[in-house]
Amino acid sequence: MNSTINSTIELVNKNLAKRYAAEKRFQVYGILSIAFGLFCLLLLFTDIISKGIGAFTIHYVQLEVTFDESVLDINDSSDAMQLALADYQGVVREALKKRFPTVTHRPERRRLYSLVSNGATYHLQDLVQEDLSLLGQTRTLWVLLDDDVDTYLKSREDRSGPFIGRLKSEQIEWIESLYKEGEIESRFNRWFFTSGDSREPEMAGIRGAFIGSLLTLLVTLALSFPVGVAAAVYLEEYAPRNRWTDLIEVNINNLAAVPSIIFGLLGVAIFINFFSMPRSLPLVGGLVLTLMTLPTIIISSRAAIKAVPPSIREAALGIGASKMQMILHHVLPLAMPGMLTGAIIGMAQALGETAPLLMIGMVAFVVDIPTGITDPATVLPVQIFLWADSPERAFTERTSAAIMVLLAFLIIMNTLAVWLRKRLERRW
Numbered sequence: 001m002n003s004t005i006n007s008t009i010e011l012v013n014k015n016l017a018k019r020y021a022a023e024k025r026f027q028v029y030g031i032l033s034i035a036f037g038l039f040c041l042l043l044l045f046t047d048i049i050s051k052g053i054g055a056f057t058i059h060y061v062q063l064e065v066t067f068d069e070s071v072l073d074i075n076d077s078s079d080a081m082q083l084a085l086a087d088y089q090g091v092v093r094e095a096l097k098k099r100f101p102t103v104t105h106r107p108e109r110r111r112l113y114s115l116v117s118n119g120a121t122y123h124l125q126d127l128v129q130e131d132l133s134l135l136g137q138t139r140t141l142w143v144l145l146d147d148d149v150d151t152y153l154k155s156r157e158d159r160s161g162p163f164i165g166r167l168k169s170e171q172i173e174w175i176e177s178l179y180k181e182g183e184i185e186s187r188f189n190r191w192f193f194t195s196g197d198s199r200e201p202e203m204a205g206i207r208g209a210f211i212g213s214l215l216t217l218l219v220t221l222a223l224s225f226p227v228g229v230a231a232a233v234y235l236e237e238y239a240p241r242n243r244w245t246d247l248i249e250v251n252i253n254n255l256a257a258v259p260s261i262i263f264g265l266l267g268v269a270i271f272i273n274f275f276s277m278p279r280s281l282p283l284v285g286g287l288v289l290t291l292m293t294l295p296t297i298i299i300s301s302r303a304a305i306k307a308v309p310p311s312i313r314e315a316a317l318g319i320g321a322s323k324m325q326m327i328l329h330h331v332l333p334l335a336m337p338g339m340l341t342g343a344i345i346g347m348a349q350a351l352g353e354t355a356p357l358l359m360i361g362m363v364a365f366v367v368d369i370p371t372g373i374t375d376p377a378t379v380l381p382v383q384i385f386l387w388a389d390s391p392e393r394a395f396t397e398r399t400s401a402a403i404m405v406l407l408a409f410l411i412i413m414n415t416l417a418v419w420l421r422k423r424l425e426r427r428w
Contacts, residue, residue, distance in 0.1 A: 045135045048407075052400025058189040059150045060142040061116065063095040063329050065124065065305035067134045074135070083129055088121040092143065100174060111171050113408035117144040119191070119203040142185065147201040147394035149175055153184065163393060187269055192401065195384065201394030204387070208369045212282055212362075213351060213375030213409075219286020219373055220293055220350055225343050227290075228297030229332075232339075235298075236305045237327055263292040264359030272360060280363025283373040288360055289350040296349065300342020321414060337424040344417035347411050354381040380406045 017028055069075075071094055072086040087154075093113050097103070103112050120143035125142075145153075148165050152175065155163040164172065178184045195206030239245045267288035271277045277284050308331050314328040332339075357363075362378050363386065370377035380402060387399040 022177055048400050048403050051405055052397060053398040054154050055192055055401035056189050057147045057186050059153050059184055059186050062140060062142055062183040064098060064138055065095045065141050066138040067091060069135055087289040088124040092116055092120055115149050117146045117202045118200055119144045147392060150202055151394050152194050153302055196369055201392050203399055206405060208366055209378050209380045209383035212370050215282035215370060215373050216285040216379055217347055217351060219283055220289040221347060223290040224293045224297055228294050229301050229339055231298050232301030232305060233327060236302055252295050252298055256299060258294055260353050261355040263288055264356030267360050280364040280376045281374055282377050284360050285357050285362050288356045289370060293346040293350050296346040297343050301339045304338025305331060308334045325414055330390050337421045341417045341421045344413055348413040352381055354385055359380055
């Protein structure tokens with residue numbers, strides 16, 4: 001009898017030891033999976049940041065600029081048209097010739113002039129239009145350098161050597177001369193945050209795409225959230241349980257898994273071809289993203305409504321509240337944290353979408369900053385796509401920087417969703 005009990009205890013102990021060992025292995029596998037995921041995420045962020053951090057600075061050169069009215073071709077300084085069309089590039093060239101008087105041949109001068117960005121002329125134009133007393137005077141100014149020069153200067157300390165690109169040997173000599181004399185300086189790249197897209201990498205910015213994204217998301221939120229919540233309330237509180245509502249539920253769940261490009265094709269067919277709406281508008285982009293986001297908001301809102309205990313409904317109806325009063329005063333306030341969380345996550349998903357917006361023409365080259373939902377615009381993901389396809393190396397830097405801004409925007413939106421859920425959540 002004792003031997004039987006002892007053998008049983010030994011068998012149980014062996015099985016327990018195996019179970020404990022299996023549990024520890026399972027925990028180790030889980031920790032390794034999390035560590036691997038965090039490592040991949042860290043690797044991704046490190047790669048993006050290392051490539052994009054340089055886009056937040058840009059190099060300027062110091063020049064003695066003389067605002068000669070004969071060079072500017074201005075006869076009447078009170079004429080706004082003449083001030084706008086003046087030859088500001090000419091005064092920059094004169095300043096470069098004064099700085100390098102030994103450069104006399106026309107091909108060499110063309111290469112010398114190419115060191116300065118075309119954006120320098122816009123800076124000089126703004127200065128003159130703000131202060132007409134500059135005409136006829138000589139000022140020491142910092143003007144923007146070309147993207148090839150900026151890329152060369154940023155890569156001077158690279159182990160593999162500086163990136164020369166399209167620069168010639170004499171151009172490198174001029175750059176080094178300016179750098180050693182302290183006439184080249186690295187400054188914060190305000191162009192990246194204050195300007196729209198540009199053919200010149202040193203002047204390209206994300207402001208237009210950022211405002212276009214905001215306008216598109218505002219249209220999406222204004223349409224998808226009320227419609228999604230109303231649909232969820234109807235399906236959970238009013239709709240009878242029959243095969244039609246079952247069919248609607250299945251279709252909503254299926255729509256949440258449809259590839260986003262299908263919604264782009266639907267937007268082209270309905271909004272552009274049928275309703276003849278213009279392409280590349282935040283209004284059209286918002287309508288397309290509304291179609292894509294609605295299933296997510298409906299599903300999350302239904303889950304939030306289901307999470308409200310039945311006793312809340314019964315108590316409200318028991319004290320004489322109508323069904324509408326019960327929904328508006330009791331169910332929706334308790335379900336609102338989950339609804340808002342689902343809506344913000346849906347907006348974050350919509351913010352990162354590119355394919356449906358490419359289909360409706362938001363891939364257009366837009367320089368002007370949009371001021372409304374009916375102005376031509378692009379969005380951050382599409383802007384990143386356009387820059388990634390550009391051959392200039394400086395656009396690679398700006399592509400990574402734009403990705404950093406987009407990731408920061410997404411992190412803020414998801415953090416806001418978590419904060420709202422914790423802030424508005426009620427426990428019962």
